[in-house]
Amino acid sequence: MTISTPTGALRVSAAEREPIVDRLQQAFAEGRLDKEELDLRLHLAMTARTRADLDAVLADLSPVPAAHRAPAPVGEPTAEQRVLAALAHVLGATTLFLGPLVMLCTRARRSPYVRRHIVEALNFQLTLLLLTVVTFGIGGIAYAVTWIVCGVAALLALVGTAFRYPFTLRLVH
Template sequence: MESSYAVRDLRVSDDEREPSIQRLQEAYAEGRLDHDEFDMRMHLAMTAKTRADLAAVTRDLTPVPLDSGHGAGSDAAQATAEDRMLAAVAHGIGYPTLFVGPLILMLVSGKRSAYVRKHAAEAVNFQLTVLLITIVTFGLGGVLYAVTWIAAAIAAILALSGRDFRYPWILRLIK
């Protein structure tokens, strides 16, 4: 067997295609690719025979550097699109379910992703704080729920963009 093949000339497997396909999907979701270009690149990724063919599909789609000034940590840098979506859901699901929805997400999806766990724990702490204020003020704190929709929307948007968010002035009972 001839060993003069370069690594880039080796044939690719389906497992090697997956990261490229995921990067194309993320780039499309970020608006870096239009629909036609996304379709073309997906076709090229699925039919790539060598590592060089596959690398050419995503060569100009380098990851976006995360701005450390906005609290993006290593968990956020490794968060997949699914992780970002689940983190955003953790912030939004607290309103119909109080702290139960974010708690379930934290326990189920938080095992798989530190990013989802961090956002879900923050949402649980936020919902518990608002609930405690409502109980202590004999229901008058319920007015606070109208204002907290804004904070949860901001948290969900930042979670979708891959950034961390901490609610101000809450009890952090769960870490």
């Protein structure tokens, strides 16, 4: 005899929590949540045990429009895609946000893999720019470290691995 478990009662994994966390951060960036509510909902999402618990975290938020959903990855990236992804990180280190921005406008439609890396590089450079402006130039010291971080990101892109910069505002999706 097979026992059927309702979908909402199934336990969730860390991989299932990540899109929920991304959606909460996006809702915060859109102004739908304040900082306290974001913190509370992030805590609830990270401690959720079942799908019903996760669904409750997003219950009153509108779903992500289809244009903003990340396309599902299709197989391994080709050599050209890996080189383009690495180039986005290298251009970010050398041209700040301009290189990744130009790549976003010209190369992002080629593959989801390339787009993810371009968006990561662009978001990282925009975060550094905002940090520098907000701190009246003192944040410019962080640019000394960016060469190392961008180099690591470029190497990981070359081997076909996804990379997310730490402490980065996700301004572009």
